[in-house]
Amino acid sequence: MTQKLYYKDAYIKEFITKGLEQNQDHSGRWYIILNETAFYPTGGGQPCDLGTLNGVRVLEVEETEEEIRHYVEERLENIGKVKGEIDWSRRFDHMQQHAGQHILTAAFEELFQIRTVSFHLGKEFCTIDLEIENLSEEILFEVERRANDIILENRPIEAKWVSHSEASEYKLRKELSVTEDIRLVIIPDYDYNGCGGTHPRATSQVSVIKILDWEKQKNMVRVRFICGKRVLIHLHQKHFILKELGQLLSAPEDQLPVVTNKLVDANKAQAKSIANLQETQLQFEAEQLLKSVNEWAGEKVIEHVFENRPVQQLQKLARLITEKNLAINVFFVAENGDKLQFVFSRDQHASFNMKAIVKDILPVINGKGGGSDSSAQGGGAAIIRGKEILTQIQKCIQTKNFTKI
Secondary structure (H helix, E strand, O other): OOEEHHHHOOOOOEEEEOEEEEEEOOOOOEEEEEOEEOOOOOEOOEOOOOEEEOOEEEEEEEEEOOEEEEEEOOOOOOOOOEEEEEOHHHHHHHHHHHHHHHHHHHHHHHHHOOOEEEEEEOOOOEEEEEOOOOOOHHHHHHHHHHHHHHHHOOOEOEEEEEOHHHHOOOOOOOOOOOOOOEEEEEEOOOEEEEOOOOOOOEHHHHOOEEEEEEEEEOOEEEEEEEEOHHHHHHHHHHHHHHHHHHHHHOOOHHHHHHHHHHHHHHHHHHHHHHHHHHHHHHHHHHHHHHHHOEEEOOEEEEEEEEEOOOHHHHHHHHHHHHOOOOOEEEEEEEEEOOEEEEEEEEOOOOOEOHHHHHHHHHHHHOOEEEEOOOEEEEEEEOOOOHHHHHHHHHHHHHHOHHHEO
16 A cells, blocks of 8 residues: 555655556556655545656546556656655645635534535635525624634644544544544544545644635535635735726726616616617618518519628518518528528418428528428528529429428
């Protein structure tokens, strides 16, 4: 078994050892098993350490069947003597987040008897799932205040190996999942918990805990939080954003919500006004198109080619015409860059089968589309002009009876 240096001293950044095995797994990834290692493997909600072995990047560390496998970017030339270097920034960040989770979880239990059922340490933020269906801002405020008080008290964080009987002497926060090789992480007179993760020596090194937000999950609540250096990064980002918004809106920070709400309301009013104008324009356009009715195979037809018009507008324009029930068939084609898009529609007194017409015309433009016998739409490549499609449709209607319903 590999000796776990990270349990002897979580602050080891470099070590020298010998390799026991170098091999490839079933997917061809190279991995190394060492006599001893300071690389923490993925487990207990905490991601693995990264770094290098003899200068070769360590991509992943996993513990399987009592082996700790260090997956590396490429095969090492020699494993007789291996120098390991830990990505310390990543390791210490994980130590801060994991210890912060212990402190935060204990605060929820101490103050409100709310139990944590799971923990995840992510790249940008951490989460705990709480055994409760709802939370309040008052609870979160009290828990965050208590957790940061514990940090300021600079309490020691101790780790010790105990037997099952010895563990029973402690007031453990949750039931142990193992019966031997039990490792307790202890914050005296505050939190006692079985844990295999890495932690700093004292609560002060967590620096600070900030709860970001929470959301309801199935029968529980998920709380997002960050600790230590992540809080400074988060604060810097928020400060930069607020400063930029303040300059853009010409408003002090405490007035940004008020100014933003006014801007949102103004934009909504403007959008409504634009929508009304567009509606008026489409109605006028529909009236103009009704003056250009043609006849195909004894049926009234309105056909038109547009440039750079969204399909949604064509659909609405067609609807404004067909809802008048004047026994009219509508054929609209839009030339939109390298695409041809079309909308075919009829009212209940007209007779053309639009679905059949679309099916017949799609191969001409390598297109896709469909619909019903009264309304269909689609599009394809602009390999011919829109007017040519309309001409082909007219010929098709005149020569094939299947286009009539």
